[in-house]
Amino acid sequence: MGLVDVSRLPQHVAIIMDGNGRWAQGRGEPRTAGHERGADAVRATMRAARRLGIPALTLYAFSEQNWDRAPAEINALVDLLCECLVSERDELVDNEIRLSAIGRLHKLPQHAQARLRSLSSETELHKGMTLTLALSYGGREELIDATRTLASKVRDAEIDPNDIDEAALARLLPSMDVGPVDLLIRTGGEQRISNFLLWGSAYAEFYFTDELWPDFDANSLYYAIEAYQGRERRFGLVPGAEDGASPGAAGHELERAI
Numbered sequence: 001m002g003l004v005d006v007s008r009l010p011q012h013v014a015i016i017m018d019g020n021g022r023w024a025q026g027r028g029e030p031r032t033a034g035h036e037r038g039a040d041a042v043r044a045t046m047r048a049a050r051r052l053g054i055p056a057l058t059l060y061a062f063s064e065q066n067w068d069r070a071p072a073e074i075n076a077l078v079d080l081l082c083e084c085l086v087s088e089r090d091e092l093v094d095n096e097i098r099l100s101a102i103g104r105l106h107k108l109p110q111h112a113q114a115r116l117r118s119l120s121s122e123t124e125l126h127k128g129m130t131l132t133l134a135l136s137y138g139g140r141e142e143l144i145d146a147t148r149t150l151a152s153k154v155r156d157a158e159i160d161p162n163d164i165d166e167a168a169l170a171r172l173l174p175s176m177d178v179g180p181v182d183l184l185i186r187t188g189g190e191q192r193i194s195n196f197l198l199w200g201s202a203y204a205e206f207y208f209t210d211e212l213w214p215d216f217d218a219n220s221l222y223y224a225i226e227a228y229q230g231r232e233r234r235f236g237l238v239p240g241a242e243d244g245a246s247p248g249a250a251g252h253e254l255e256r257a258i
């Protein structure tokens with residue numbers, strides 16, 4: 001924790017939690033054993049983020065494309081989600097964590113939707129940290145849904161096409177409720193975005209680690225934040241420009257104002 005300067009925390013950390021299957025296979029266990037251990041890593045990461053004072057943590061738990069996996073793995077993941085929504089309830093309540101979910105949630109089984117709704121509404125006034133689960137989520141799908149909404153508004157003459165700007169579109173993206181991503185972490189060794197937060201990651205700092213998700217813990221998060229704090233964010237501006245504009249501050253304000 002000493003690695004981290006708590007006065008310069010990323011305001012929104014997003015994580016592609018990858019490598020559960022390989023973690024299990026490396027031990028001769030079924031992939032689902034990796035997902036179960038992955039839930040422990042979620043708990044450790046959520047606690048560490050909350051303790052540091054990070055306002056928003058978004059976790060990629062299940063993508064739109066993951067629906068094409070074997071039904072047994074999908075069922076195991078849904079069951080695990082439902083169990084965690086019960087077992088972690090006290091943790092969220094005790095630590096003032098607000099639960100939110102993004103994605104095409106209507107594709108989840110009814111009982112999973114009901115548990116998500118119930119814990120989200122129970123925690124909706126919590127101010128400690130917003131934990132967003134991306135479930136049945138795809139960045140392209142989110143943009144398609146927003147585009148459909150905008151097209152309907154244009155058709156109904158509620159908005160002029162010339163008034164569609166970044167702010168108008170961002171308002172229709174549920175992932176942007178907690179603002180743009182500052183730090184995007186991917187475990188499991190792959191260096192790709194796999195249809196995660198396409199819009200909100202436009203100026204995110206990326207941190208890739210070979211560590212498999214079930215091995216990720218509080219220290220792993222501190223290392224990622226330490227790396228983030230060593231980066232210079234420019235937002236398209238020029239460092240040390242004559243007009244004195246600091247790219248870090250000016251760009252960040254610009255980004256967050258949208």
Ligand code: IPE
Pocket residue numbers: 017018019020021022023061062063066077188
């Ligand atoms: C990430 O781990 C969890 C989900 C995608 C649900 P994987 O299941 O993708 O694990 P690997 O990448 O096959 O090791």
Ligand code: IPE
Pocket residue numbers: 016017018060061062063066190192194
């Ligand atoms: C991304 O991991 C999705 C989640 C972590 C939920 P995947 O394992 O599905 O991504 P690819 O297939 O390696 O791109």
Ligand code: MG
Pocket residue numbers: 018019020188
């Ligand atoms: Mg994977």
